[in-house]
Amino acid sequence: MDNEIVQPKAFPNNLLQKDWTKRKLSEQCGQGFVDKVHDMLVRDDDVWIVTLPKCGTTWIQELLWLVLYDFDFEAARSEHLEVRTPFLEFEYMIHNDLDHALDQIEALKSPRLIKSHMPLALLPQQLWIKKPKLIYVYRNPKDYIVSRYYHSRSLGFCKDTNLQEFALECIEEESTVPSEDFEHVTEFYELRKEPWIFYTSFERMKLNLRQVIEDICKFLNKEINEEQMQKMLHHLSFEEMKKNPKVNHRWEFEQMRAKFKSEYENNNFVRRGKAGGYKDELSADIIAKLDDMIQRNLDYYGLSLNELLLLDGEVAL
Template sequence: MQCEQVTPKSYPVNLIDKDWSERKLYFWSPAKSFPAMIHDMEVKEDDVWIVTNPKCGTTWMQELAWLLLNDCDFEAALSKDLELRSPFLEFDFMVNSDEQTALERVEELPSPRLIKSHLPLPLLPRQLWEKKAKVIYVFRNPKDAWVSGYYHGVTIGYNYGKTLEQFFDECLEQESDRRYIIEHAAEFYQLRNEPWFYYTSFERMKCNLRAVVEDLCKFLDKTVTEQQMERLLKHLSFEEMKKNPTTNHLWESTQIKLENGGKEVHNFVRKGKVNGYKDDLTPKQIEKADNFIAERLLLNQVTLEELLLVDKL
């Protein structure tokens, strides 16, 4: 997909310690005035936002958060696609490029709204950091996220006919949002101690999902019984998520109409492994990715262990 560099109307200068002058930001092309529309959109005080880089456990966290916000109504969750219960902020514009309707599904959603976005901090609504609505952030090892993104892109169509090696080279070398995966996470990581912000990782969810559920209950002011907890853990297991049609983005796939879409299909919930990239990447690709990640980590004065919450695994 083609991206173009954009400049937001303002930066969250009073939120984190950051020199924004060198930060490169990208949006799908043609971006038109949609980034400005997002910047100015109304945020409700009871909104809950889930923000991630793509393929970092977003869907997993969405399903968990939606169930907690809706009193563990599993029947409702199983009867309606997740994308319709918790819309993806950028999706409609990405598919249709229509500014007039791009935010309709988000704006029409009843409160409390659970909204998903992959946008970096400066491109999110200004009111988000002014009103301090609740934000949940999930990070994942970039190598796993990129591999998962490759296979998803093959299914959708925009990676069809492209090798994993070609895709990885694009991630590391081409100017796009994928190249700034560490910046995306490091900026949110600075907010981890704010009372309106919850930061976690895919790896921590895999290691101790119960602890993450307990954390989120406190964060969202919700309680669950032990019976509900057991059902949550089963419902959110890899095996259940993989066979659940409402969490495999089947609705979204009907909206994206690319020429090569569906010619090669990989399940949206594909492997769900920590360090699964080792099954797909060559030692040379891993070394190249590690060097790139190390460089970005150094520039952002953070370690991968910190971003992955290794001390909590």
């Protein structure tokens, strides 16, 4: 499905005072789905995960599910992650059935852990009013573009496109300043000090996963002992994540590959898990073009990439 320009029924003016009429919003699921999500019933004890695609979403999902469900590692290893913590947009993308698009989420017992890639203005209106816990994760755009490429090929897309060409297409798509991706992240970055929002980055998780786990436990009012922490650090290591079939989205991949019926590469969903891995895969020319695109967006907001990634100035990007 191609992305469609959509218009939500209302904007989160109670959160951000901005000229929303200038905010270009697109969603591959279309206007009908946007309207259904806008009217969705949000529970007070919901926990939401919002990210751009391939920004550490799976990593933070597994972390959050374990914290919410009292570090039940046996249960986590027994059921697919995307069943335990569903992707808001997935059912409609697969079945195109508006009437049942949210059935999986509505059937979940509380507390629900819900994932979405939708921007702030397209999320449920009750989210802005009830303000349940929400976790946002960002990642260096150069890394998430590389990760998106391999993810797309795993679904049978981009089969005639190499990585450098894919990156150039991303640069062209993000040529408008501010780009959709940067509007997505900066809206949540501006809200990062709200008590109901926890804002972090893939890079912070790589630097100090223990600290992020401790901070999230405090955010969710959960306690963790040293034995549980050691199990978390082991379970959430990329060596373990990579070989764990329950977090590699096989349940989703089977349905998407069946739907699109195209040849695909069998790339592991958890592929490298490396910060700065783009340096090994993108040409110097492409990196320079990406740096230019990123910097034009950062200049628009008066921010640095280190600020968006919550890193100090000495960390190399």
